[in-house]
Amino acid sequence: MASLLGNGWYGYSSGSEGEDEDEGTEGYRKGGYYAARPGDRFAGGRYVAQRKLGWGNFSIVWLAYDTLQSRFVALKIQKSARDYAHAALHEIKLLSAVAKGDPMNSKCVVKLLDQFKHAGPNGQHVCLVTEFLGDSLLRLIRELGIIHTDLKPENVLLVSTINPAKDPVRSGFTPILDLSVGNQYGRTVISFSEKMLRMRARRAVAKISQRRVSLGGVLAEVEKERSLDGISLKCKIVDFGSACWADQQLSGEIQTRQYRAPEVIIGSGYSYSADLWSFACMAFELATGDLLFAPKNCQRCSEDEIASSGTHSKDYFDRYGDLKRIKRLKFWPLDRVLVERYNFTEPDAQGFADFLRPILDFTPENRPSAAQCLKHPWFN
Structure with a gap:
């Protein structure tokens, strides 16, 4: 995985996309994470740590209370x-x-509120303070000549x-301001809460699995209908740790594999x-619940077998432009x-497919812009 696991999280989606359930203890050493606790103060006491929101290979993100502005924020503490x-x-x-290009904070990009350095037993940590956001979903707006590289x-x-219970404002959460109160609970309570949430998630998955029934040889999954009533679908893009200016691109591979463009491969x-x-790729995933591209290894090919031209083309194509190791594509x-596998209606499938096809053009120059x-x- 690319940037997200390399950086941090701003909302309640915690952990990595792999099987590791938490950041473990290995990262808490010289050059590594800062071992924050509820009640810890940062930036001369302005920000008070409340609880951990998530983690990545580069950082830990905490819910913090800004005592100067009397508001909750997300505090990203880098290794x-x-x-x-x-x-x-x-x-x-x-x-x-x-932030400079969007002074009214009207665009769909997370807002940086503050930044500072914090010294700890493992070294000096760069810290970013951003607005507090919620759960991850999807909406895209690109601005200011920046390529995100890991959407x-x-x-x-x-x-x-x-x-609402997860929102410190709507739930009426009383911020921890006294370090002794924070230490009274410490990591034991935090770890216990996280484990309880994971156990509930596992039970939910198990219940869904139990609802699967066979109807005439066809596997049908009975799921509880969910309502979005009262839930704001406004979103913001976060984690610009691997983003770059269009004219100052970073070297090396970008994007998480499942969402990686052919030209990058x-x-x-x-x-x-x-x-x-x-x-x-995200739009398809949200509409269907499945990845559009789920790379798998085969005996004679790599996960990156795909058509186009570039510095690695000879690894995948012969001199005629045909795939070297994949001979029969279905x-x-x-x-x-969309119709046969995901039960879309014909009109819905046609409309959605018409929208996605141009964006998935193998030739980057042929793809529409975000505005288009x-x-x-x-x-409509």
């Missing part, structure tokens, strides 16, 4: 090693540019939480349209996939 500090400073530059559902958060250069490719039109996407009839 202290030099490379991690440089990554945080890079993200600060990009988010500062976004995926986990990096797009709802402005508010789905569960073969090394032929990328631009804004790489973010749009990721957006299309094509299934997108609209037919918004004008597509499917949005």
